[in-house]
Amino acid sequence: MNKITKPKLVKIRSVNQARKYGIAAVTLKELVKKGCNLLKISGPRIQICLYEDGTIITEEYFQNLPDNTELVFLTDGQSWNGFAFEINQVLGLDTHTDLLISAAKDLLSDEHSPKRRRILGDLLRNLKDNSDVESREKDKEWFEGVDVRFKTKSAYMKYNCESRIRGYLKEVDGYTKTIQNNKAKNEYKKVVEILAEKLKSVRYNGVYFDRSESEAHRLCTEEGWFSCQGAFDENECTFFHSINPYGNRESRILFSTWNLDHLIEKKRTVIPTLAEVLKGKKSSDINLDYFYKLLFTQENLKLVHIVCHKKGAHELSCDSRKIYKRVKRTVK
Incomplete structure (x- = not known):
């Protein structure tokens, strides 16, 4: 059968x-x-x-x-x-x-x-891309969960960057309580105030995420595409990470996991060194512009995908070691 x-x-x-x-x-x-x-x-x-x-x-x-x-x-x-x-x-x-x-x-x-x-x-x-649309009225889905005061995507993305930079300033300010010497603490407070005023004058460098800004200032293309700049110890992203947070709501949310990473570390190096050089010195005696650049500008910041963000201590390259030595010589 x-x-x-x-x-x-x-x-x-x-x-x-x-x-x-x-x-x-x-x-x-x-x-x-x-x-x-x-x-x-x-x-x-x-x-x-x-x-x-x-x-x-x-x-x-x-x-x-x-x-x-x-x-x-x-x-x-x-x-x-x-x-x-x-x-x-x-x-x-x-x-x-x-x-x-x-x-x-x-x-x-x-x-x-x-x-x-x-x-x-x-x-x-x-594929679900609405990056060519800018206003809340034309892409309501993108703005879900975003405060109503933001009427355009560029305005919100600018605020997003400003918030990150404000967070860095808050960390600088928070270090004040660790300084034991009252005189040094007072000078450090003056430095924080000066840095705050400088940031305020440039709108906390929100231009980095604003696609409507000039190419020289923004970190994205005119369409809103951001590319990962690679880990702190690499010249470029080996994974070719890219994202357009202007395209849709999901990409906007995912972009919050990308980091503005300090090459010379903010917490471990830059802030402690700033406090150190103020010992026995006045705020007017040090090169604050140099510290400002290290803390808040692209001179010491890289935009990186979360995979490329190495959270351990940064082992400085030869070039970075030279910068570190310059930090030590910021006293005028």
């Missing part, structure tokens, strides 16, 4: 159509016959491949496929290199963006490939 083979359930589509069809077949030959009728295609040489990566299906391969595997029918002369095919087809073509989003979401359901899910997740997030 012949063994009855259970039909294999798969999803099929053609190269030129995004629509998928469910179909059942016991053998690859049966699948080809049924699929050609359903997709209304024909030819002397029909092949079937995996939608995911373009692997050509043989009879043996077909018998070992899990149910609901997605397959693509190829006629003579056609090829399919997986998901990259649809990316090439629709990248930059707004009318087909929904197709790419749908395809990416399907692949995201594969729990056996976390790396691919992460890549596709980034792709989907960036």
